Amino acid sequence: MLKSGLLRLSESPTAKRIITRAPLSRSFAQRFVAGDTLREALDAARALNEAGLSVSLDFLGESVATRDEAEEAARMAIEILEAITREGLNANLSIKPTQLGLDIDEAFCRANIERVLSRAAELGSAPGEIFVRLDMESSAYTERTVALVEGLWADGFTNVGTVLQSMLRRTPEDVARLTALGSRIRLVKGAYQEPDTVAFPDKADTDRVYVESMKTLLEAGTYPALATHDEQIIDAARRFTWERGISKDSFEFQMLYGVRRDLQTRLQEEGYNVRVYVPFGDSWYPYLMRRLAERPANVVFMAGSVMREARSDGAALGKPALAIGAGFLAGLAAAVAWRRRR
Known part of the structure; x- marks a missing residue:
């Protein structure tokens, strides 16, 4: 059911607005997307x-x-x-x-x-x-x-x-x-x-x-x-x-x-x-949602991945990484709640 919901959210303009505007959601997405520009992708x-x-x-x-x-x-x-x-x-x-x-x-x-x-x-x-x-x-x-x-x-x-x-x-x-x-x-x-x-x-x-x-x-x-x-x-x-x-x-x-x-x-x-x-590129929303839907546990896994790597780079990065993961999860939760109300 969660996979189905994530895939439907990937096609929803309203869910896209909620998630992409959630605090730090874009920062979370950029952990898995090389950037908006070709120059950023080439550097990666x-x-x-x-x-x-x-x-x-x-x-x-x-x-x-x-x-x-x-x-x-x-x-x-x-x-x-x-x-x-x-x-x-x-x-x-x-x-x-x-x-x-x-x-x-x-x-x-x-x-x-x-x-x-x-x-x-x-x-x-x-x-x-x-x-x-x-x-x-x-x-x-x-x-x-x-x-x-x-x-x-x-x-x-x-x-x-x-x-x-x-x-x-x-x-x-x-x-x-x-x-x-x-x-x-x-x-x-x-x-x-x-x-x-x-x-x-x-x-x-x-x-x-x-x-x-x-x-x-x-x-x-x-x-x-x-x-x-x-x-x-x-x-x-x-x-x-x-x-x-x-x-x-x-x-x-x-x-x-x-x-x-x-x-x-x-x-x-x-x-x-x-x-x-x-x-x-800036069309990252449907891409990321499908990656999460491939295995819904990826929602937690991806957030955890950010935080684990931050800890390995130094304790000072732990709080920003936690905020990034939490921001995306908050946006996802808001979109799921909106979907249920429909």
């Missing part, structure tokens, strides 16, 4: 690179309503690619199809994506182009996104892949479909509210499909991205690759900016490739 990416971590940059936004907005999103995507090359960063790009106009016109969206992919290919250096990931949105877009990747590959754009969600019942078929293509896949659990006819209602089934799909992808050798903070699944991946003699260089773990930085560092020190998903 450089710091992560210096720590041995690669990056996927994502300019937040989705479901644009006009062609001008979609074209501006494509322009920003190209600006990010050019900045990655100019500053010599170990980074790729994540974009959402609806941000580039999928809801407006599919051919128009594809033309925008092709502009981005063409520029990524031009800017890339050996061994190939800068990789671009089409983020997966709700199940209403799954078939269109998978088909979009297939069509792009058929036309020679092999520097693109997408994301599959283990919560969806169709995912094993999509894994086979995109693996046959040779496309790189980011595997996630999923963060959208879906009907039981489309998605598994039980977490155990989502986890089971994740592990099964993960093993298929690891054996296929298409450099999958295992996007999870679930240590049981991470341990399962480590055991499976060790037992099968699968190289650590043939896949990567992916984690979110600001979440489990201790685990990111530990895996990197053990010789695994680790990529951090770095979102930026």
